[in-house]
Amino acid sequence: MAKHHISTTINGEPVEFLCNTEQTMLDVLRDELHLTGTKEGCATGDCGACSITVDGRLVCSCLMLGVEAEGHAIQTIEGMADGDQLHPLQQKFLEYAALQCGICTPGFLVASRALLERNPNPTEEEARYWLAGNLCRCTGYDKIIRAVLDTAADMRGAS
Amino acid sequence: MAPDGTPDLKVVGTRPIRPDGVDKVTGRAQFGADFQLPGQLVGKVLRSPHAHARIRSIDTSKAEAIPGVKAVMTAADMPEITSEEAFVGEGPADFKDMSGNTMARDKALYDGHAVAAVAATSAAAADAALAAIEVDYEVLPHVIDVEDAMVEGAPVLHDDMFTSGVDPKPATPSNVAKRMVFELGDVDAAFEKADIVIERKYKTAPVHQGYIEPHACVAQYAADGQVQIYCSSQGQFMVRAYVAKLLGIDISEIRVTPLEIGGGFGGKTLVYLEPLAVVLSRKSGRPVKMAMTREEVFRGSGPTSGGTVWVKIGAKRDGTIVAGDAVLKFQAGAYAGSPVGPGCMTAFAVYDLQDVRITGYDVVTNRPKVAAYRAPGAPISNFGVESAVDELARELDMDPVELRLKNAAKKGTKAAYGPTFGDIGCVETLEAVKNHPNYNVPLGPNQGRGVAAGFWFNIGGESSATVNINEDGTAVVATGNPDIGGSRASMAMMAAEVLGIDVERVRPIVADTSSVGYCFLTGGSRVTFATGMAVVEASKSAVNELKARAAKTWDIPVDAVEWEDGRAVPAGSNAGDFEPLSLEDLAAKSGRTGGPIAATSSLNAQGAGPGFGTHLVDVEVDRETGHVKVLRYLATQDAGRAIHPSYVEGQIQGGAVQGIGWALNEEYIYDDKGRLENPGFLDYRIPVASDLPMIDTVVVEVPNPRHPYGARGVGEVPIVPPMAAMANAIQDAIGIRMTELPMSPPKVRKAVDEQAAAEE
Numbered sequence: 001m002a003k004h005h006i007s008t009t010i011n012g013e014p015v016e017f018l019c020n021t022e023q024t025m026l027d028v029l030r031d032e033l034h035l036t037g038t039k040e041g042c043a044t045g046d047c048g049a050c051s052i053t054v055d056g057r058l059v060c061s062c063l064m065l066g067v068e069a070e071g072h073a074i075q076t077i078e079g080m081a082d083g084d085q086l087h088p089l090q091q092k093f094l095e096y097a098a099l100q101c102g103i104c105t106p107g108f109l110v111a112s113r114a115l116l117e118r119n120p121n122p123t124e125e126e127a128r129y130w131l132a133g134n135l136c137r138c139t140g141y142d143k144i145i146r147a148v149l150d151t152a153a154d155m156r157g158a159s
Numbered sequence: 160m161a162p163d164g165t166p167d168l169k170v171v172g173t174r175p176i177r178p179d180g181v182d183k184v185t186g187r188a189q190f191g192a193d194f195q196l197p198g199q200l201v202g203k204v205l206r207s208p209h210a211h212a213r214i215r216s217i218d219t220s221k222a223e224a225i226p227g228v229k230a231v232m233t234a235a236d237m238p239e240i241t242s243e244e245a246f247v248g249e250g251p252a253d254f255k256d257m258s259g260n261t262m263a264r265d266k267a268l269y270d271g272h273a274v275a276a277v278a279a280t281s282a283a284a285a286d287a288a289l290a291a292i293e294v295d296y297e298v299l300p301h302v303i304d305v306e307d308a309m310v311e312g313a314p315v316l317h318d319d320m321f322t323s324g325v326d327p328k329p330a331t332p333s334n335v336a337k338r339m340v341f342e343l344g345d346v347d348a349a350f351e352k353a354d355i356v357i358e359r360k361y362k363t364a365p366v367h368q369g370y371i372e373p374h375a376c377v378a379q380y381a382a383d384g385q386v387q388i389y390c391s392s393q394g395q396f397m398v399r400a401y402v403a404k405l406l407g408i409d410i411s412e413i414r415v416t417p418l419e420i421g422g423g424f425g426g427k428t429l430v431y432l433e434p435l436a437v438v439l440s441r442k443s444g445r446p447v448k449m450a451m452t453r454e455e456v457f458r459g460s461g462p463t464s465g466g467t468v469w470v471k472i473g474a475k476r477d478g479t480i481v482a483g484d485a486v487l488k489f490q491a492g493a494y495a496g497s498p499v500g501p502g503c504m505t506a507f508a509v510y511d512l513q514d515v516r517i518t519g520y521d522v523v524t525n526r527p528k529v530a531a532y533r534a535p536g537a538p539i540s541n542f543g544v545e546s547a548v549d550e551l552a553r554e555l556d557m558d559p560v561e562l563r564l565k566n567a568a569k570k571g572t573k574a575a576y577g578p579t580f581g582d583i584g585c586v587e588t589l590e591a592v593k594n595h596p597n598y599n600v601p602l603g604p605n606q607g608r609g610v611a612a613g614f615w616f617n618i619g620g621e622s623s624a625t626v627n628i629n630e631d632g633t634a635v636v637a638t639g640n641p642d643i644g645g646s647r648a649s650m651a652m653m654a655a656e657v658l659g660i661d662v663e664r665v666r667p668i669v670a671d672t673s674s675v676g677y678c679f680l681t682g683g684s685r686v687t688f689a690t691g692m693a694v695v696e697a698s699k700s701a702v703n704e705l706k707a708r709a710a711k712t713w714d715i716p717v718d719a720v721e722w723e724d725g726r727a728v729p730a731g732s733n734a735g736d737f738e739p740l741s742l743e744d745l746a747a748k749s750g751r752t753g754g755p756i757a758a759t760s761s762l763n764a765q766g767a768g769p770g771f772g773t774h775l776v777d778v779e780v781d782r783e784t785g786h787v788k789v790l791r792y793l794a795t796q797d798a799g800r801a802i803h804p805s806y807v808e809g810q811i812q813g814g815a816v817q818g819i820g821w822a823l824n825e826e827y828i829y830d831d832k833g834r835l836e837n838p839g840f841l842d843y844r845i846p847v848a849s850d851l852p853m854i855d856t857v858v859v860e861v862p863n864p865r866h867p868y869g870a871r872g873v874g875e876v877p878i879v880p881p882m883a884a885m886a887n888a889i890q891d892a893i894g895i896r897m898t899e900l901p902m903s904p905p906k907v908r909k910a911v912d913e914q915a916a917a918e919e
Contacts, residue, residue, distance in 0.1 A: 036193035037186015039421070041371040042453040046840035049371055077186035090184040094176045097805035100644035100813065102183030103190055103372040103421025125849075132849040135840060137369045137422050138644060139809055140816030141848040 008069040010035070011079025019066035026050045028066035029076060037077040037106045041135065048134030051107040051114075052076050058114040060133075077106035080113065089113055089151045096147035100138035108134050112148045120156055124149060170656040171868050174805045177648040178667055183419075190419045191375030191391030192450045199377060200229055200278040202439050202449035203285040204432075205292050206459060207267030207274050210301035210525040210833025211314060214265060214294060217275055221291040227284030230442035231292070233275045234264040237438060238407045245401070252429070256494035258405050260528045261434050267296070268316055268493035269525050270834045271458025273431075278439040278447045301525040301833040305466060305490035308334040308524045316493060316523045336495035337521040341503050343575045349482035349514030353473025357550045361543040362899040363882070364826035365465035365490065367457060368532045369817070369845045372421020374460060375450035378436035382444075386413045386437055391420040393427040393641055394680025399672045401430045402437060416671040420641045420681075424817070425531030426461045428682050457838035462827070463532035464489040464497040468543030478557050480548075480566045483507045483515040487540055492528035497521045501616070502536030504576035505879070506544050508614040509563070509585055509771065511572040525833050531682060533814060534615045534875035538821065538882055542900065545611035545883030549890065559610045559887070560598075563773070564589050568614075584797025584861035585612065585771040591795035591857040592773045598793075605780050606790065607892025612773040613879025617872035618683035619764030623676025624693035626654060626701045628756040632743030634658060634701075636694055637670040639678030640686045644813075644874070645806035649687045650694050652802055653868065657698035659725030660742055676761045684872020687802055688863075689764035695867045700758035708752040709740045766865025770876040772796035774815060778888040785908030787823055787889060793855040794880075799863035799871030811877045812854040818881025820846045826901050 003018040010033070019028050026043070029035040029052070038061055041049035045063040052061045053075040054068075080087045089112050092098070099105045108131065115122060115130045122130065127148050128141070136144060182188040219231040237258060245252040258264075263272045275292050279285040300314040307313060313334060321329050324338040350356060376390030386408060392398050395415040403410045420427060432449040439447040451459065466489040473482040485506050491497035499519035506517045517540075552559040567585045574580065589612065592598060602608060625637040636654045640646060647667040655662040678690060702722050709727030710717040713736070721730040726739040749756050777791040794815045801807040824844045828836045837843045862869030886897050895910045 030193075035186075036189070039190070039372070040192065040450075041373070041421075042840050044453065044839055044841065047371055047453075081185055086181070086184065090181075093184050094180040097174070097177070097645065097803075097809055099180070099183055100806070100809055101370070101372070101420060101422045102179075102188055103370075103419075105183050106186045109184060128848040128851070132847040135371055135845060135847065137371055137424070137817065137845060138813045140812035140814075140846075140854045141851055142812045142854045143805070143809060145848060145853070 004067050006067060006070050008071065009073040011075060021067065023066045024062050025064040025066050025069060026061040029061060035076055035078050039103055039106060048111060049104050049107040051110040051134065053110060053114055056117065058111055077110055080109060087113065088155055089148070092147040092151040096143045098139065098143040098147040104134060104136045108136065108144055116152055116155065120152060122152060168656055168868065170652045170662050171800065171802050172804065174803060175648065175652065175662045177645050178651055179642060179647050188419045190372055190421045194377050194389045194418055195448060196377055196379060196446040199446040199448045200280060200443055201282045201285045202276060202278045202436055202447040203289055204273045204435065204455065205275040205289045206455065207263065207270060207272040209267055209296055209298050210270050211299040212267045212296040213299060214263060214267060214274060215297055216295045218293040219275065221293065222277060222288040225284060225287050225291060227280040228277060228288045229280065229445060230278040230439045231275065231288065232435065232438050232442060234262040237262060237405065237434065240405065252496050254404050256496070257401065257429065260494060261405065261431060269527050271527060272493065273459065276435045276439060278443050303524055303526060303829050303833055305488050305522050305524060308490065308522050309488065316525065320523065334523045335520055336491065336523060339500060339503060339519045340516065341575050342516040343573065344514030346482050346484050346514045346516040350473045352481050354476045355551065355554050356471065356473045357547050357554065358471040359547060359550065359898060361468045361470065361546055363465050363539045363542055364900050365462045365526065366821050366825040367462040367843065368424040368426035370422030370424060370426055373451040373453060373456045374427070374432055376433050376436050377446055377448045378433060378440045379446040380437055380440040384412050388413065388415045388433055388437065389418055390415065390433055391418045391427065393420065393423045393643065393682050395672050396639060396677055397428065397680040398430055398433055402433050405434045406437060414671060414673045417641050417669050420643050423643055424533045425535060425682060428531050428680055431460055453840065454838040457843060458835050459527060461527065461530045461532065463535060464491060464529050464539060466490060466539045468540055470543040470547040472547050472551060474551055474555065478555055478562050478565045480510055480512060481514065483510070483512050485517045485540065485543065487517065487519045488522060489519065489536065489539065490522050490524045490526065492526045493523060494528045495521055495523060497529055498531065498536030500536065502540040505537040505614050506540035508574050509568055509612045510566045511568050515575045517575060533817065533878040537613065537615055537879045538818065541613050541879045542882040545880065546886050549609070549883065549887040550896065560589055560593050563612055580769060582861055582864060583769050583771060584859050587859040587861055588612065588771050588773040588795040588797055591859050592775045592793060595793055595857060597775055597791050597855060600777065600791065602777065605782060605892050606777060607888045607890065608775065608777050609884045609886065609888030609891055610773065610775050611880035611883035611887060612771065613876055615684065615770045615875040615879060617688065617767040617770050618685045619689040619767040620679040620685055621763050622678050622690040622693040623759065623761040624690060624697045625675055625759045626697040626757065628701055628746050630746050630749070632741065632746040633664045633666065636665055636667045637675045638690050638694065639670055639675045640681045640690050642669055643681050644810060645803060646686045648806065649691060649802040653691050653694050654698045657695055657702060658742065659722065676759060684770065684874040685767065688767050688866055688870050688872050691870060692764045692866060693760045693762055696760035696762060697758045700760065701756060704756050704758060705742065705745050708745050708749065711752050712740065713737045768799050768863030768865065768871035770797060770871050770873065772876040772880060774880040774884040776884045776888045778885065778892055780889060780892045780907065782893065782911050785904035785906065785911065787902060787907060789819060789852055791852055794877055795857040795859060796873060796876055797859045797861050797871060798873045799866065800860055800869030801858050802868065802870055804858060807858055807873050808856045810873045811856045814874065814877025815854050815881055816846050816851060818878045819885065822882040822885035822900060822902055824901050824903055
């Protein structure tokens with residue numbers, strides 16, 4: 001069967017790609033576009049390692065088909081820093097040692113950014129429930145939650 | 160002053176940003192599945208749907224005929240390996256079993272056991288090939304539970320398994336691979352002296368390491384026999400050694416390049432896919448990439464043992480524990496080699512006992528072969544012993560921390576497994592709990608507080624490091640241990656400390672097997688200790704060379720040169736005669752003073768300091784649902800000396816939370832045919848952020864005299880106490896002793912109902 005020709009926007013850049021009907025957005029990102037910052041931990045929507053945003057909405061890219069990207073604006077971890085200027089969340093994750101192995105980190109950062117865009121002043125509980133779809137097996141979440149809350153405080157102060 | 164008497168440290172003990180951090184927050188870091196080679200094929204594994212079955216035949220002809228399929232393999236494509244002990248580091252293994260586990264030969268021994276593999280030009284073609292392979296199975300009776308497997312008449316997995324460690328040697332094969340006994344003093348006589356005896360049996364479920372990154376690799380077999388492997392693992396030298404052994408290839412023909420590892424916790428201390436990818440590449444002439452799905456990770460890799468723990472302890476009225484006895488039965492999965500040995504050795508290690516005995520059984524069952532998991536074996540025996548000690552404290556009406564302090568292991572305590580402890584921090588971690596505010600927070604209804612202490616040996620072992628001084632005075636430190644949780648930072652920090660330069664001027668790398676000396680794998684909480692020692696030694700050698708270059712420049716004896724703050728300074732009678740020469744000055748002129756400056760160290764580190772930790776947890780039990788909520792959690796631990804305190808805290812927090820998952824939710828659920836029913840993160844539930852409070856930590860520092868900066872391993876101790884601490888807290892909350900893990904809502908609810916029925 002012929003592949004589909006998809007036109008979309010990824011990290012602000014217009015992108016075209018070909019994909020099969022059954023190919024997930026995660027597979028398109030990783031295998032066709034070589035954007036391997038988006039990780040596969042389960043491919044069933046349970047771990048959040050493949051988190052991206054579509055028109056600002058947080059989704060697991062393993063639960064989305066590549067063809068569904070047509071006409072939408074996708075954000076991945078590769079678009080989070082502005083050149084060599086890290087996003088405040090990225091910087092804070094480093095300062096707080098909020099990562100150990102780092103495999104879940106892109107998903108947590110994308111999900112955390114989506115949280116702060118909706119809720120610039122989350123409580124600890126709100127942050128924990130928003131990020132409950134992202135699994136981390138290394139950190140016990142303590143330093144991740146602290147980094148997110150401290151970033152939120154900084155960004156509120158800066159705006 | 161530091162423990163070795165050197166002046167205060169400038170880098171060690173600070174919290175710099177990790178050198179690989181930016182790569183990991185921007186998505187640039189390459190993990191196992193992120194790497195690719197031009198022309199690579201997709202490799203996939205066919206797995207047994209049966210828990211126990213004889214493989215009568217495998218017909219691959221239809222699969223091979225599918226367009227795009229370039230290679231199909233079975234165990235017939237791998238050499239038959241004779242039995243030989245494999246040194247895996249944290250658990251015994253045998254190369255013959257390892258070969259059989261990577262690809263079943265005559266029998267499939269568990270649901271998920273690999274029986275064939277394919278390589279094709281697309282995932283779709285590979286899937287079609289797997290579906291076209293015809294395996295003729297004779298399904299055999301199976302056994303899942305450890306005690307069922309020990310019963311006479313149980314289905315026998317290996318007809319050549321005769322229990323070792325019993326006299327006389329059994330005449331018939333069984334599923335019990337080994338019996339072992341560790342004994343100190345006269346246990347039976349000691350129990351005669353006890354005023355109170357606690358005796359009970361506990362049970363734990365097998366649990367998976369649960370790393371978020373599935374196993375993945377790319378292998379290329381070239382026409383001249385050279386093999387390249389790119390993979391994530393807990394040791395590139397481990398992968399090289401095992402692939403060489405399992406496929407009969409010389410070690411010099413294999414080069415393994417480590418990719419970033421997305422969690423391991425012991426589960427990546429052995430090979431699954433790598434030998435298959437090499438064989439498929441050899442057969443196809445193309446590079447082959449293989450990655451497990453999450454379902455394959457659950458069905459085909461890990462986990463750690465489940466087991467039963469019978470414990471008997473005796474004490475005097477004043478709380479002095481006079482005797483301990485335990486029997487551990489651990490299931491090893493399909494091949495011998497559960498961590499029952501370390502389970503036995505650690506069981507009573509937090510206590511100073513004269514009379515103690517631990518008996519262990521290593522038992523095979525139709526489950527995936529267990530792999531190391533963080534302090535292998537210790538959490539299982541600890542759950543039993545520390546639950547029993549809590550029961551003892553209740554019987555004695557004694558504070559559980561005071562009871563432990565009264566009996567705690569200390570310098571001079573002889574452990575049941577042999578050694579006499581030197582400087583250890585068991586008492587200090589207990590005191591730290593007592594002095595923490597959490598210890599006195601008032602509790603409400605259905606809330607309870609539990610405490611438990613734990614131990615892990617920590618290991619040293621073989622490590623190498625190379626320090627290259629660059630011509631601008633910066634340095635590259637190469638070691639051979641995958642960075643699983645921040646070890647690049649600690650390596651760079653220790654090098655910077657010795658060289659006397661800013662840590663940002665040291666670039667640490669994890670080198671491939673052909674680019675640095677041998678390093679034993681990342682495990683046993685050894686890297687910061689042992690590989691760190693190699694880094695310190697290599698850095699000292701580099702400093703000696705730098706001093707020699709300065710001496711040559713000044714034309715004074717080398718022993719008249721001292722190294723201070725990254726500069727060579729003339730000393731003694733020459734003091735003040737010359738301007739100090741900085742590392743930059745010496746590096747820039749190295750070509751004229753004798754050539755490039757580089758140093759290596761290869762050593763076998765001895766004297767890893769034992770690790771102790773005590774955890775204190777508050778829970779609230781919902782009697783309606785059986786849900787246990789963690790209200791507060793405190794983990795104290797002796798780190799010897801925290802090189803990078805943030806990553807020490809991180810290890811403690813992560814280990815504690817894995818233990819909370821082990822305590823409350825994680826288990827394998829099998830149907831009556833022995834098939835795993837929950838091979839995914841939805842049904843195998845690891846802790847998520849909303850399950851937890853902050854994890855408070857107190858890092859105690861009782862320096863390890865055998866490390867240049869006093870460091871001890873820290874990664875494993877924190878998973879040891881949580882299960883008992885949680886059970887003890889639940890007992891405190893609702894007056895029910897939970898003896899079986901996981902203490903999941905259905906089990907707690909059932910226990911609450913039974914309690915209510917008994918009270919009526």
